[in-house]
Amino acid sequence: MSGDAAKTDALARLNVLRRSIDNIDAALVHLLAERFRVTSEVGFLKAAHDLPSGDPTREAQVVGRVRDMATNAGLDPDVAQKISEMLIAEAIANHDRIKARRDADA
Amino acid sequence: MSGDAAKTDALARLNVLRRSIDNIDAALVHLLAERFRVTSEVGFLKAAHDLPSGDPTREAQVVGRVRDMATNAGLDPDVAQKISEMLIAEAIANHDRIKARRDADA
Numbered sequence: 054m055s056g057d058a059a060k061t062d063a064l065a066r067l068n069v070l071r072r073s074i075d076n077i078d079a080a081l082v083h084l085l086a087e088r089f090r091v092t093s094e095v096g097f098l099k100a101a102h103d104l105p106s107g108d109p110t111r112e113a114q115v116v117g118r119v120r121d122m123a124t125n126a127g128l129d130p131d132v133a134q135k136i137s138e139m140l141i142a143e144a145i146a147n148h149d150r151i152k153a154r155r156d157a158d159a
Numbered sequence: 160m161s162g163d164a165a166k167t168d169a170l171a172r173l174n175v176l177r178r179s180i181d182n183i184d185a186a187l188v189h190l191l192a193e194r195f196r197v198t199s200e201v202g203f204l205k206a207a208h209d210l211p212s213g214d215p216t217r218e219a220q221v222v223g224r225v226r227d228m229a230t231n232a233g234l235d236p237d238v239a240q241k242i243s244e245m246l247i248a249e250a251i252a253n254h255d256r257i258k259a260r261r262d263a264d265a
Contacts, residue, residue, distance in 0.1 A: 063208040070201050071217070077194045078225055082239055084190065086232035088183045095176050102169040111177070119184055126192035132249050133188055136242060143238050 085140075092144035096151040106148035112141050191246075198250035202257040212254035218247050 099106060116137050123133035205212060222243050229239035 082228040086234035122188040128192035
């Protein structure tokens with residue numbers, strides 16, 4: 054194969070891989086939307102029962118479990134932890150917003 | 160329902176929601192592992208054909224698409240963008256590592 058043909062071939066293969074990345078991203082977005090739906094339910098429950106927004110014991114369990122699953126799945130556990138901690142921080146910030154709205158309505 | 164009974168009920172409901180979060184996290188970890196498997200393939204392809212690790216046009220398309228899907232799915236597009244940009248940065252860092260190993264072996 055000439056250099057040009059090899060490059061054309063590589064770019065075609067790159068497009069195939071990018072289609073897979075796009076499909077995975079679509080699945081990720083919808084799972085993330087669902088995760089935030091569930092954590093919003095948690096937020097309403099916590100606000101209604103005056104439970105604290107954060108729960109360090111539970112958060113450590115979530116992150117530990119995510120690291121273990123990542124290792125088993127061949128994903129860098131540090132990358133998985135970074136994403137997990139970001140999701141937890143966003144969920145807690147959302148809990149605080151739900152509680153603040155509830156307190157303002159009370 | 161007494162205050163204690165209501166609290167017990169709330170904690171039971173919290174546990175149910177947390178089981179859902181754990182299931183969603185398991186799915187997320189495995190999808191993320193798969194995303195990094197595909198982006199590693201991209202990295203090998205780019206290294207083999209001396210293509211640059213980053214591609215700002217493609218990256219902007221990925222983030223824009225993720226924002227649109229997030230909006231449609233009821234997920235905060237800024238949160239989705241933050242995660243998407245983190246995944247892209249990790250993928251590019253990995254492309255650079257693959258290229259550095261390839262150059263060292265050459």
